[in-house]
Amino acid sequence: MTHDGEQHDQLIHFVYRLLFSRDAEPEALTHWRPYLAQGLPPLSFFEALWNSQEFNEKSQQNHYVKPPRSETISAAAESTIITDEYLNQILPLLSQNRGLLLEIKSIRALVAQWRYRDLMQTRGIKTVESEEAYPDTVAYSEFTLRSHVHIDRSNDMIRPLPSIGRVARNLDKLKVLAIGPRTEMELFALMAAGFRLENISMLDLISYSPYIQVGDMHHMEFDNDKFDVVVFGETLAYSQQPEVAVQEILRVAKDRAIVSIVHAASKGHVPLFGGDALPVEKREGLFIGTTEDMLRYFRPHVGHVYLRCEPEADGLDRIVTTFEVSKDSLE
Numbered sequence: 001m002t003h004d005g006e007q008h009d010q011l012i013h014f015v016y017r018l019l020f021s022r023d024a025e026p027e028a029l030t031h032w033r034p035y036l037a038q039g040l041p042p043l044s045f046f047e048a049l050w051n052s053q054e055f056n057e058k059s060q061q062n063h064y065v066k067p068p069r070s071e072t073i074s075a076a077a078e079s080t081i082i083t084d085e086y087l088n089q090i091l092p093l094l095s096q097n098r099g100l101l102l103e104i105k106s107i108r109a110l111v112a113q114w115r116y117r118d119l120m121q122t123r124g125i126k127t128v129e130s131e132e133a134y135p136d137t138v139a140y141s142e143f144t145l146r147s148h149v150h151i152d153r154s155n156d157m158i159r160p161l162p163s164i165g166r167v168a169r170n171l172d173k174l175k176v177l178a179i180g181p182r183t184e185m186e187l188f189a190l191m192a193a194g195f196r197l198e199n200i201s202m203l204d205l206i207s208y209s210p211y212i213q214v215g216d217m218h219h220m221e222f223d224n225d226k227f228d229v230v231v232f233g234e235t236l237a238y239s240q241q242p243e244v245a246v247q248e249i250l251r252v253a254k255d256r257a258i259v260s261i262v263h264a265a266s267k268g269h270v271p272l273f274g275g276d277a278l279p280v281e282k283r284e285g286l287f288i289g290t291t292e293d294m295l296r297y298f299r300p301h302v303g304h305v306y307l308r309c310e311p312e313a314d315g316l317d318r319i320v321t322t323f324e325v326s327k328d329s330l331e
Contacts (some may be wrong), residue, residue, distance in 0.1 A: 109150035157262040174228040180235035
């Protein structure tokens with residue numbers, strides 16, 4: 001075999017390995033050698049195999065490898081990110097793993113609204129009172145429930161969690177507690193982050209959902225050292241004794257558990273229904289203006305602090321903080 005013949009065989013084997021994950025059969029070598037000897041450009045040889053029936057059948061097994069599309073579709077893709085063709089391919093994939101839909105904020109909101117409507121017809125609302133909560137907490141939560149079904153603000157405390165290495169490596173195993181979710185939006189955000197539904201517990205004074213357990217964060221019916229992750233948002237301000245709630249959180253959290261919080265800055269309790277607002281100097285309850293004000297409730301059981309997001313000067317008065325529980329009281 002001539003030197004050119006050896007190079008042609010090497011090229012044929014290379015392209016077959018690239019496209020079909022195997023060497024070319026003797027019949028293929030016999031077929032392509034004359035074309036290459038007559039000057040068929042290597043690119044034309046590659047395109048011929050790329051457009052072959054064999055590669056088309058192989059590529060159907062991989063949704064990310066497809067034969068070239070028409071010029072019209074390719075041109076449309078330059079200006080339309082999601083073409084009709086893309087959408088038609090995406091929908092069957094999503095139907096196979098519908099949980100992926102919850103990664104889209106607008107879909108989370110829509111699913112939450114539909115489920116709220118249906119569940120309210122069949123289950124209604126279950127409630128429990130708490131001696132440690134402010135007297136109008138349950139009534140206020142019921143009153144605002146419908147308008148809060150689609151609100152996704154708790155996602156601010158959930159999105160940072162998968163960026164923590166040991167959380168990301170064990171997402172499908174970690175036990176999660178969500179306190180005061182009010183709606184299923186918090187559940188959907190946790191699932192979108194990768195936590196498994198069967199590992200998520202949710203607790204609130206009110207519930208319309210089979211996934212939200214009715215209970216009091218000051219007296220939780222969970223075992224000691226049960227949860228790897230605890231999330232709660234806009235919750236402690238409803239408590240007359242936030243220190244008691246924090247001690248319960250620390251009790252049910254494992255050592256080195258991750259606690260993630262989102263909360264509005266608070267200057268004491270203002271009646272949730274009616275009444276003139278008290279002057280700040282006469283208020284009682286939660287006073288937090290920084291992440292440190294919130295972390296102080298958990299000290300000396302604060303380990304590594306992964307995230308501090310302070311209120312912004314432009315009026316966004318919310319804090320977000322994510323930290324590690326240290327049950328041996330070391331900071």
